[in-house]
Every structure is written in structure tokens, then in C-alpha cells.
Amino acid sequence: MKKRSNSRGTPPAQETCGDRLSAAASALNKSGAASAPATPTKQRGGDNGKAAGARRKEEIAKTFVIVNERPVDDISLDFFYKPHTITLLAVSVLAVMYFAFVRNESNVEDNLWAGLLSIVFFFLIVSVIAFPNGPFTRPHPAIWRILFGCSVLYLLTLQFLMFQNYQTIRNMFYWLDPKLKNFHIDMEKEYGVNCSDISWERVKGHLDVFAWGHFLGWAFKAILIRHMGILWAISVMWEITEITFAHLLPNFIECWWDALILDVIICNGLGIWVGLKICQILEMREYKWASIKDISTTTGKIKRAMLQFTPESWSAIRWLDPKSTAMRFAAVIQLVIFWQVTELNTFFLKHIFEMPPDHIIVIGRLIFIGLFVAPSVRQYYVYVTDTRCKRVGTQCWVYGAIMVSEAILCIKNGKELFERTQSINIVIWLSIQVLISVAFVYVAVWWQQRQLKKVSSTPTKRQLDSPSKGNLSPQKNQEKKNK
Numbered sequence: 086m087k088k089r090s091n092s093r094g095t096p097p098a099q100e101t102c103g104d105r106l107s108a109a110a111s112a113l114n115k116s117g118a119a120s121a122p123a124t125p126t127k128q129r130g131g132d133n134g135k136a137a138g139a140r141r142k143e144e145i146a147k148t149f150v151i152v153n154e155r156p157v158d159d160i161s162l163d164f165f166y167k168p169h170t171i172t173l174l175a176v177s178v179l180a181v182m183y184f185a186f187v188r189n190e191s192n193v194e195d196n197l198w199a200g201l202l203s204i205v206f207f208f209l210i211v212s213v214i215a216f217p218n219g220p221f222t223r224p225h226p227a228i229w230r231i232l233f234g235c236s237v238l239y240l241l242t243l244q245f246l247m248f249q250n251y252q253t254i255r256n257m258f259y260w261l262d263p264k265l266k267n268f269h270i271d272m273e274k275e276y277g278v279n280c281s282d283i284s285w286e287r288v289k290g291h292l293d294v295f296a297w298g299h300f301l302g303w304a305f306k307a308i309l310i311r312h313m314g315i316l317w318a319i320s321v322m323w324e325i326t327e328i329t330f331a332h333l334l335p336n337f338i339e340c341w342w343d344a345l346i347l348d349v350i351i352c353n354g355l356g357i358w359v360g361l362k363i364c365q366i367l368e369m370r371e372y373k374w375a376s377i378k379d380i381s382t383t384t385g386k387i388k389r390a391m392l393q394f395t396p397e398s399w400s401a402i403r404w405l406d407p408k409s410t411a412m413r414f415a416a417v418i419q420l421v422i423f424w425q426v427t428e429l430n431t432f433f434l435k436h437i438f439e440m441p442p443d444h445i446i447v448i449g450r451l452i453f454i455g456l457f458v459a460p461s462v463r464q465y466y467v468y469v470t471d472t473r474c475k476r477v478g479t480q481c482w483v484y485g486a487i488m489v490s491e492a493i494l495c496i497k498n499g500k501e502l503f504e505r506t507q508s509i510n511i512v513i514w515l516s517i518q519v520l521i522s523v524a525f526v527y528v529a530v531w532w533q534q535r536q537l538k539k540v541s542s543t544p545t546k547r548q549l550d551s552p553s554k555g556n557l558s559p560q561k562n563q564e565k566k567n568k
Contacts, residue, residue: 148473152464153480154217170214177210194260209234219460219480220467229460236457236483243490251498258438261446270335270439280340295442299352300359305455307360309462311402314529315417316361319424320353322521326425329514333502334436402466414530416469418522423488425518427454430491437499457484 181203190196212234218226219233246254258265307316324344331337339348404417431454434440435447457480464478477485496503 144473148467148471152220152467152474153478155220155222173210173214177207181206205238208238212237217479220463220478221460232453232456233460233480233483235453236480236487239453239457240483240487240490243487243494247490247494247497254438254498258440258446262444265440265444268439268441270436280342283342296347296352299348300356303353303356304360304363307357308364309459310404311361311364312404312529313357313361314525314532315404315421316357318421318522318525320349320357321525322421322425322518323428324349325517325521326429326514329510329517330429330432330506333505334432336436336442337432403470404466413469414526416465417526418519420465420469421522421525422515422518423485426492427458427488430488430495433495433499434491437495437502454487457487461485 184199184203188195188199209231213227213230216230216233216237219229221229246257249257303316303320306319310316310319327337327339327344404413431447431451434450435442435444440447460478461481461484464481468474468477468481
């Protein structure tokens with residue numbers, strides 16, 4: 086028999102952006118809170134109006150709780166979901182005490198490292214205890230709380246770096262990795278030379294690790310966003326962004342066949358197709374979670390343990406409804422533009438602070454940003470599409486602050502770089518971004534309206550098999566004529 090946890094819930098992991106709010110509300114109801122109705126109604130007059138207003142406020146509060154700290158619906162092993170705060174405190178303090186007394190303190194740099202790691206360790210412990218789960222529940226809420234703690238730590242680090250001068254920041258990176266002293270950004274591979282040479286060897290040379298990075302990155306974006314129109318808008322707009330900033334970032338200079346065919350059509354297109362196909366398969370899958378204690382075989386227990394790292398459930402995402410309001414329209418456009426800023430931050434950060442693309446700091450940042458974005462997109466989706474959600478989720482808020490802080494850090498430390506461009510170029514770029522976003526979103530809405538009309542105008546098999554008064558079968562029509 087599965088039991089319900091009375092402790093803090095967990096975030097829906099990869100089940101991600103697709104979990105139904107109504108299901109989550111039902112889960113919340115099981116834990117003692119009434120779930121919000123699917124379609125809020127408005128009543129007027131006297132006490133009924135006051136009661137309806139109170140219910141509406143309660144409903145809004147619960148909707149935010151669902152997206153910000155989703156509870157675990159069913160628990161197989163109670164031990165892993167019960168609070169163990171005293172045990173955690175004792176183990177943490179004893180571990181820190183042990184390393185503080187037995188380690189060699191003769192090296193100042195090692196002492197600084199140990200102190201920083203201790204700060205991070207205890208901050209993440211506090212994250213597990215105090216921070217919200219977010220919208221995901223798999224593989225475990227503690228993992229998503231730790232990731233949220235990592236995002237807060239990263240945001241605080243950006244705030245600290247924002248008040249340091251450029252050389253101080255460079256010295257910090259040299260302290261982390263002395264090899265960076267020997268790297269300069271002009272050592273990067275050049276892609277936009279000899280564009281008339283379109284031999285197979287040249288094309289194969291461009292299909293390097295970064296091409297695979299393009300493909301996997303777009304597959305991941307497709308799983309997060311799950312809307313072909315928005316994804317293609319971001320893909321096309323990114324190529325325009327590369328052209329706009331090519332005079333600032335040398336690795337943005339590409340041959341036309343590299344940008345159009347290899348990037349947009351092959352890498353991005355295949356990545357989008359594969360990601361959406363994965364979403365389609367997960368939507369059709371039937372999710373039945375048996376308790377690991379109810380499984381008798383060892384193989385079955387191992388399989389169930391591995392399935393813990395897969396989505397709990399999966400449902401379709403509808404960013405744009407045929408009856409979308411102007412606010413939702415604007416919110417989707419905002420999502421597309423913010424995504425461009427996030428991508429730009431990646432390239433400007435490694436260019437301004439001179440790091441190779443395959444450096445551990447660059448790769449680590451990309452991995453963590455991807456993990457931060459997953460719950461952020463889910464929370465943003467609920468905020469945009471559910472009228473009961475009046476506040477954006479905490480993880481989404483933190484990620485918004487991270488995105489802006491990274492952009493400020495780039496602008497502050499790349500003044501000489503940005504002086505090469507004119508403000509009119511930035512204005513033109515932003516205008517093009519907005520126009521393309523509006524065009525793609527408008528076409529997506531128009532296409533959905535067209536599909537909806539086609540479905541509503543096509544009679545179903547049931548209607549054809551069961552004719553109404555105005556739709557008699559040919560045999561009945563002939564009998565009517567004979568009479």
C-alpha cells in the first residue's frame with residue numbers, strides 16, 4: 086500500500102513542463118488541502134460574492150504552491166521522504182570537524198579552497214532543508230532543492246563579480262586554472278574562411294564536437310519548450326543574432342552553407358525533430374508506478390529503481406491557444422527574446438574572459454544553466470497559461486536574475502568590445518527579434534485556429550454511423566422518398 090508523505094513535496098522532475106495542474110491540485114488535496122477547481126467561476130451578491138472571493142484567493146495561493154513546491158503523490162520507501170534534520174545536522178558537523186582538524190594547513194590556497202567548499206557544502210545542506218522543491222518530483226525533491234541552492238549560489242557569485250574589476254576577475258580564473266594564462270581568444274578555430282571550398286573533407290571538418298553540441302542542445306530545448314513554432318523562431322533568430330554580432334565575436338563568422346544547412350537545417354532541425362518525437366512518445370506512454378516493495382524479483386526492483394530517474398507523468402504543452410490573449414502572445418515573444426539573451430551570454434562570457442569552448446568552467450556553466458532552465462520554463466509556462474497563477478515561480482525568478490546579471494557582467498567588463506558597435510545596430514537587432522517573434526507566434530496561432538476549424542468541420546465516424554434528423558443515411562432517404 087503506497088503512503089502519502091506529510092513532509093514537503095517534491096518537484097516533478099523530467100515529467101516537467103507537462104504535468105497537469107489539475108493532477109497536482111488533486112495531489113495537494115490528498116495532503117489535506119482542497120484542490121483548486123479546473124475552471125474558476127465568478128459569483129455576485131452579498132455573502133456569496135465574499136465567499137467566492139475568498140475561494141478565489143485560496144485557489145490562487147494553492148496554484149502557486151503547486152508550481153513552486155509540488156508534493157510527491159505516491160511514495161514507495163518512506164525513509165527517503167521523511168525529514169532527518171537532526172541526523173543531517175550531526176553528520177554534517179562531524180564531517181566538517183573531522184576535515185578541519187586532520188587536514189594539512191600549510192598551503193594558503195588549499196585552505197581557501199577548503200573554506201569555500203565548506204561554505205558551499207553547508208549552503209546546499211540548508212537548501213535541502215529550507216528551499217522549495219519547484220515543479221518536479223523525480224528523481225527526488227532533495228535533488229531539485231540542491232539545484233535551486235546552486236542557482237542561488239551562482240547568482241550571488243555573479244553579484245560579487247559585478248563589483249570587481251576585470252583584472253581581479255581574470256586573476257580569480259587564473260587561480261582556479263593557471264592554464265588559462267596561456268589561452269587567448271584569437272586562438273579559437275575559424276569557421277568563416279574559404280567559403281567557396283565546399284568539399285566533403287571541409288564539411289566533415291565542420292561536423293566536430295560543437296555540431297553534436299548543437300544537435301543535443303536543440304533536442305534538449307525541444308523537450309523543454311515542446312512547440313515547433315517557438316523552436317524554429319529561436320533557431321532562425323539565433324542565426325540572425327550571429328550575423329549581427331559577428332564583428333564582435335569572431336567565432337560567429339560562418340560560411341553561408343555552414344549557417345544555413347549544417348546549423349539550421351541539419352543540427353537544429355534534427356535536434357528539434359528528435360526532441361519533439363521524444364515528447365510525443367512520452368505523451369503516449371502509460372505511467373503506472375508500482376511500489377518497489379510490491380515487486381518480488383531482483384530484476385524488477387532494479388528496473389523500478391532506474392525508472393525513478395524518468396518522468397512521473399507527461400502531458401502535452403499548449404503555449405498558444407486559438408483564443409490566446411494579447412498578454413499570452415506577448416509572454417511567448419518575451420520567452421523567445423530572453424532565450425536569445427541567454428545564448429548570447431554564453432558566448433560573450435567566454436569571449437570577454439578568454440576561455441576555450443571546451444573548458445570545464447564553460448561546460449559546467451552550460452550544464453547547470455540547462456538544469457536551472459528546466460523548472461524555470463515549467464513555472465513560466467504555468468504563469469503564462471493559468472489565470473489562477475498570479476506569481477512567477479521562485480526558480481524562474483532566480484533564473485531571470487541570473488540572466489540579467491550575466492548580461493550586466495558582460496557589458497561592464499566588455500566596454501572596449503562593445504564600443505566597436507553602434508547603438509543603432511542593437512536597436513535594429515532588437516527590432517528584428519521582435520518582428521520575427523511576432524511573425525512566428527502569429528503564424529503558430531493561425532495554424533492552430535486552422536487545424537481547429539478543420540477538426541470541427543470534419544464529421545466523426547460516430548456521427549456518420551449515427552445519423553441525426555438532418556443527416557439520414559442514403560437508405561433512409563430512399564425510404565422517405567418512397568413514402
